[in-house]
Every structure is written in structure tokens, then in C-alpha cells.
Amino acid sequence: MANVVIVGTQWGDEGKGKVVDLYAENADVVVRFQGGNNAGHTLVVKGEQTILHLIPSGILHDNKVCIIGNGVVVDPAVLLGEIDDLRARGLFPPNTRLLVSEKAHIIMPYHRRLDAARENRRGGKKIGTTGRGIGPAYEDKVARCGVRLIDLFDEGVLREKIAANLEEKNFLLTRYFGEEPVDAEEVFAEYREYGKRLKPFAADTSLALAREVRRGSRILFEGAQGSHLDVDHGTYPFVTSSNTVSANAACGAGIGPAAIHNVIGIVKAYTTRVGGGPFVTELTDAVGDHIQRVGREFGATTGRRRRCGWLDMVLVRHAIRVSGINALAITKLDVLTGLERLRICTAYENDQGERFTLAVPSQVEALAACRPVYEEIEGWTEDISQARRLEELPKNCRRYLELIANLADTELALVSVGAGRHETIVLRNPFSG
Ligand code: GDP
Ligand code: IMO
Ligand code: MG
Numbered sequence: 001m002a003n004v005v006i007v008g009t010q011w012g013d014e015g016k017g018k019v020v021d022l023y024a025e026n027a028d029v030v031v032r033f034q035g036g037n038n039a040g041h042t043l044v045v046k047g048e049q050t051i052l053h054l055i056p057s058g059i060l061h062d063n064k065v066c067i068i069g070n071g072v073v074v075d076p077a078v079l080l081g082e083i084d085d086l087r088a089r090g091l092f093p094p095n096t097r098l099l100v101s102e103k104a105h106i107i108m109p110y111h112r113r114l115d116a117a118r119e120n121r122r123g124g125k126k127i128g129t130t131g132r133g134i135g136p137a138y139e140d141k142v143a144r145c146g147v148r149l150i151d152l153f154d155e156g157v158l159r160e161k162i163a164a165n166l167e168e169k170n171f172l173l174t175r176y177f178g179e180e181p182v183d184a185e186e187v188f189a190e191y192r193e194y195g196k197r198l199k200p201f202a203a204d205t206s207l208a209l210a211r212e213v214r215r216g217s218r219i220l221f222e223g224a225q226g227s228h229l230d231v232d233h234g235t236y237p238f239v240t241s242s243n244t245v246s247a248n249a250a251c252g253a254g255i256g257p258a259a260i261h262n263v264i265g266i267v268k269a270y271t272t273r274v275g276g277g278p279f280v281t282e283l284t285d286a287v288g289d290h291i292q293r294v295g296r297e298f299g300a301t302t303g304r305r306r307r308c309g310w311l312d313m314v315l316v317r318h319a320i321r322v323s324g325i326n327a328l329a330i331t332k333l334d335v336l337t338g339l340e341r342l343r344i345c346t347a348y349e350n351d352q353g354e355r356f357t358l359a360v361p362s363q364v365e366a367l368a369a370c371r372p373v374y375e376e377i378e379g380w381t382e383d384i385s386q387a388r389r390l391e392e393l394p395k396n397c398r399r400y401l402e403l404i405a406n407l408a409d410t411e412l413a414l415v416s417v418g419a420g421r422h423e424t425i426v427l428r429n430p431f432s433g
Contacts, residue, residue: 001216001218001431001432002218002261002262002430002431002432003213003218003219003220003221003259003260003261003262003431004023004027004218004219004220004221004260004261004262004263004264004430004431005221005223005246005249005260005262005263005264005323006019006020006023006220006221006222006223006264006266006329007223007226007227007244007245007246007263007264007265007266007319007323007325008223008224008225008226008227008229008244008265008266008319009226009227009265009266009267009315009316009319009320009323009325009328010226010227010228010267010268010271010272010273010312010315010316010319011225011226011228011229011235011271011272011273011274011277011279012039012224012225012226012229012273012274013040013226013268013272013274013297013299013300013306014226014266014267014268014331015042015266015268015329015331015332015416016041016057016222016223016224016266017040017041017042017043017051017052017057018042018043018044018331018416018419018421019264019266019329019331019414019416020041020056020057020058020220020222021043021045021057021058021060021061021421022414022421022422022424022426023220023264023430023431024057024058024060024061024064024220025061026218026429026431027058027064027218027219027220027431028064028065028212028217028218028219029058029064029065029066029067029209029212029217029218029219029220030056030057030058030059030064030065030066030067030219030220030221030222031056031066031067031068031069031205031209031219031220031221031222031249031253032054032055032056032067032068032069032072032222032224033069033071033072033221033222033223033248033249033251033252033253034069034071034072034223034224034225034242034243034244034248034252035072035073035134035223035224035225035240035242035244036053036054036072036073036074036075036107036132036133036134036137036224037053037054037075037078037079037107037130037132037134037301038053038129038130038132038134038224038225038240038301039052039053039054039224039225039301040052040053040299040300040301041053041057041222041224041300042300042419043057043060043421044419044420044421045060045420045421047420049419050086050089050091051300052082053078053082053301054068054072054074054075054078054079054082055068055079055082055083055086055098056068056222057222058096058220058222059086059091059092059093059096059098060091060093061093061096062093062095062096063093063095063096064093064096064097065096065097065099065208065212065217066096066097066098066099067098067099067100067101067205067208067209067253068098068099068100068101068104068205069101069104069205069252069253069254070101070103070104070205070206070252070253070254071104071242071248071251071252071253072101072104072252073104073105073106073107073133073134073137073138073141073242074100074104074105074106074107074149075106075107075132075133076106076107076152076191076194076195076197076198077194078132079100079198080194080197080198083098098201099201099202099203099205099208100149100198100201100202100203100205101149101202101203101204101205101206101254102148102149102150102202102203102204102205103148103149103150103204103254104148104149105137105138105140105141105146105147105148106137106146106147106148106149106151106152106191107132107133107134107137108133108137108147108162108165108187108191109182109187109190110136110165110166110169110170110173110182110187111133111134111136111137111140112131112132112133112136113133113169113173113179113182114133114136114169114172114173115129115131115132115133115134115135115136116131117172117173117177117179118135118136119131120177121177125276126275126276127237127238127275127276127277128238128274128275128276128277128304129240129275130275130299130301130302131302132301134240134241134242135240135241137241138241138242139241140165145161145164145165147161147162147165147191149195149198149202150202152191152192152194152195152198153195153199153202155192158188158191158192158195159184159188162184162187162188162191163184166181166182166184166187169182170182205253205254206253206254206255207254209253209254209255210255213255213259218431219259221246221249221253221260223244223246223249224244225240225242225244226244226319227244227245227265227315227318227319227322227323228315228318228319228360229244230242230243230244230245230322231243232245233245233318233322235277235278235360235364235367236364237364238275238276238277238278238364239277245322245323246260246263246323246324246325247323247324262326262327262430262431263323263324263325263326263327264325264326264327264328264329264413264414264430265316265319265320265323265325265327265328265329265410266328266329266331267311267316267328267329267330267331267404267408268311268330268331268332269311269330269331269332269333269335269336269400270291270295270308270309270310270311270332270335270336271308271309271310271311271312271315272295272297272306272307272308272309273306273307273309274299274302274304274306274307275304277364278364278367278368278370279307279309280309280312280314280345280348280367280370280371280372281309281310281311281312281343281345281372282307282308282309283308283309283310287339288307288308288309290339291308291335291336292305292306292308294335294338295308295332295335310342310343310344310345310372310374311343311344311345311404312345312372313344313345313346313404313407313408314345314346314347314348314356314357314358314359314360315360316328316404316407316408317357317358317359317407317408318358318359318360320408320410321358321359325410326410326411327410327411327412327413327428327430328404328405328408328410328411328412328413329412329413329414329415329416330401330404330412330414330415330416331416332416333384333397333400333401333415333416333417334383334384334385334417334418334423336379336400337379337380337381337382337383337384338379338381339379340378340379341376341377341378341379342376342377342378342379342400343374343375343376344374344375344377344400344403344404344407345372345373345374346373346374346375346407347372347373348360348361348367348370348371348372348373349370349371349373350366350369350370350371351369355373356370375403377396377399377400377403378396378399379396380394380395380396380397381394382394382397384397384417385417385418385423386417387417387425388424388425389425390415390425390427393415393425401415411427411428412427412428413426413427413428413430414426414427414428415427
């Protein structure tokens, strides 16, 4: 029996939600450990689409424990909205429990205001954040002035923390950014109410997880974003404000690293990126438009058009290393159907004659100066969405998968050929061994 972490190997939106929803069938507990509602994880079950921003993607299944860990930043209005929406649609099974860490940091209105104000000020150098206040909320956590879920239940503490924070934030907003201040009493009244509604979900989730580990439960950790949006290991500064790598599953959930056994890296069969930052294999031509259209590459959170490009194995190798990934799940392979020739980037080169194969250059300027080195193979035209076994895929499609596994030197655990839960070729059960 093994516990499993799912992480994205690119810049997010690899299809983590779909894979977590599928794997959740065999899990007892599903845990989000970082990020916030900058994430948008899409599940398609019986033709019905659900987009989750905060609630773990195991929620649609009966009899699971879904945990939002201490490493997540929680916007209470978004979380409550998600709970209400799932309940209204009859999708929150009564015997599935949702627990939110009382230590999780809370996204406040001033975080969203600062996120937007900073982006405006950056002008042409925008990060292209989701505008959800993620960065400022993590800043406050590290600055030791953040509001945590447990603070919403204590009126005295909440009022004091909001007042202390607003003294500084309103100075910034009015004097530096030239904007309207945030009203402390309004924020207090709003967040006190959120506290009342969230109280039944609040728990010491580290303790709850420890009990599950002792009981031998199968635990699935659901990463958000992707390896190259990691604040340490990604394309800094065009990253998010948390560690997205697998090791943070331990820290962001409050368990020891020995409780993690398998790490599955989700690899979209091509590459996408929302927001700013270098993108070596980006396609700004008709092929890029084709992938964007067929893959319906619009942000699940902001609706922005995702930039598209060929699969980049330098990104994937780097991700495999920093997360200790031991198997890959390839998604959206069906989107490449019909393209005459496919390219896979095997290395980067620059004008100085340097070659990068295993690691993305650490400096974003150096990365922007890189050109892709491609290996080209023939595509396929047959519809693959009905395939449930590798043997049912066209020869060139299987060659494409073999090439990925060889270039990554990592085995494949799953191949996804459609958005639906079971439009999947399962090659290995991640919970066994
Ligand atoms: P996540 O953030 O990693 O969970 O990914 P998103 O949900 O933001 O984006 C992935 C999109 O691709 C969603 O619309 C999914 O429904 C869809 N999707 C996932 N797997 C497949 C697949 O194998 N084929 C196709 N065509 N769509 C997929
Ligand atoms: P999922 O979990 C894709 C990107 C933003 C921006 C950068 C910083 O659905 O894969 P932030 O709001 O986090 O400060 O924005 O990170 N970003 C994502 N891109 N998928 C996501 O999540 C993302 N979450 C953040 O577009 O470039
Ligand atoms: Mg997404």
C-alpha cells in the first residue's frame, strides 16, 4: 500500500484534476497542500463538468476524507461558494467529509487589492497573476502577520489582526498606489460571518492525517500549479508564491516525508502557459492556434487564453528531478490527433553554443535566450478517444509515448485520451507498491 503525490511537470493545467478524480476511486483521503484558488482543476464525470479551485478533486466520490492542508491559502468566500455550489448540484456526498486546516492562512480583501495594484504598477513586466491575492497572502504568512482560519473564530484576535494589517496595507494602498483604503470594520464583519460558516470544517488536519496513516488509509496528495511555477524551482519571478514540488506535500499537510511513497508527474502531451514568462517551445503560428482550439486551452480560473507549444522534455526532466517523480501520466494526447508531424524539444541551445538538457537555466533572461532543439516524428489521424489499452493506439501514437518515456527515462502510469474520468488508459496502480 502506498501514498501518492500528484504534481504538474509544466506550468500548470496539465490535467491534474482529472487524474486525481480518477485515482480518488482507489484512495481514502485526498489532500490539497499548497496554492489557493489560483488553481482551477477540471473534472468531467458522466459528461458533467465541475471546476474546483480549493476543494480537493476527490470530493465527487462517496466515503472519502478531503483535506485542505495548512499549506493552502484559503479565500473563504470562494470555499463557501464551492461548497454551496456542489451541494446545490447534489455533488457533495453526505458521507464524504471536508476538513480545512485551522492553520491555513486566509486570503483577505487587501491581498486581492495589493495583488492587482502591484500588477498594474509592473506595466509591461507583469507576472500575469490570477489576481486572487495569492502572493500577498503568502507574503503575510512569512512576515508573520497573516490571519489564519482559527483566528476567524476569535472576535478579539480577528479585529486586532485586521486593524494591525490595515494600518500598513492602507498606507501602501493610499500613499504608494494612490488608491482607496480598505475599511477595517467591513472586513471584520464579513470575515466573522465566514468564520461562523467555516467552523464545522475546521480541524487540526495534521492530527487527522496521522490517524489515517496509522489506520493504513490510502492517501492521495493533489498538487496545484506545476513544477515550473514553484517559487524556488520554477522560472522565477514568473512563478506562483508557493512550493509546488512533491516535497511540500509533507510540509503543507503536516506529515513526515516518509509517508509519501510514489510521485506521479502529470505531463500534458504538449506545453501550455498562462501569464507571462519565457516559453521556449511556444508556437505563435497556426499549429499553436490549432492546439489551443482543439485542446480548449482557456484558463479554468481566469478564462485567459493559454499560450501553447510543443512538448518540452527539458522542463519535464527538471520536474522529474526536483519532485522525485517515479512515473508519468500523459494527458490530452487526443488533442494532437490530426497533426501531420509532431515535435518534442529534447534540449535548449543558446548563441554561446551552450546546450541544456537536464535543467532549465536558473536565470529567466538566460532561459529567454534559449532556442529549442527538436526531434520530429510522424503524427496520426485516427480517433484515439475510445482507446483503453495501449495496443488500441495507432503505431505513431505509441511511438510518441515511447519517445516521451525514453527521453524522460521514466515509466508511464497512465495515458489520458479525453476529459472524461474513464477516457483513460491505466497502465499501473499508483497505490500498489
Ligand atoms: P489542472 O489544473 O491540471 O487540473 O488542469 P485544468 O483542469 O486547468 O486543464 C485541463 C483541461 O483539459 C480541462 O478542461 C480538462 O477537462 C481537460 N482534459 C484533461 N485531460 C484531458 C484529455 O486527456 N483530453 C482532453 N481532450 N481534455 C482533457
Ligand atoms: P492549476 O492548479 C496555470 C500562474 C498565473 C501566473 C503565475 C502567478 O490549475 O494548474 P498567482 O496568481 O499564483 O500569483 O500567479 O502562476 N498560475 C497558474 N497557471 N495553472 C494554475 O493552477 C496556476 N496558478 C497560478 O497564471 O502566471
Ligand atoms: Mg488548471
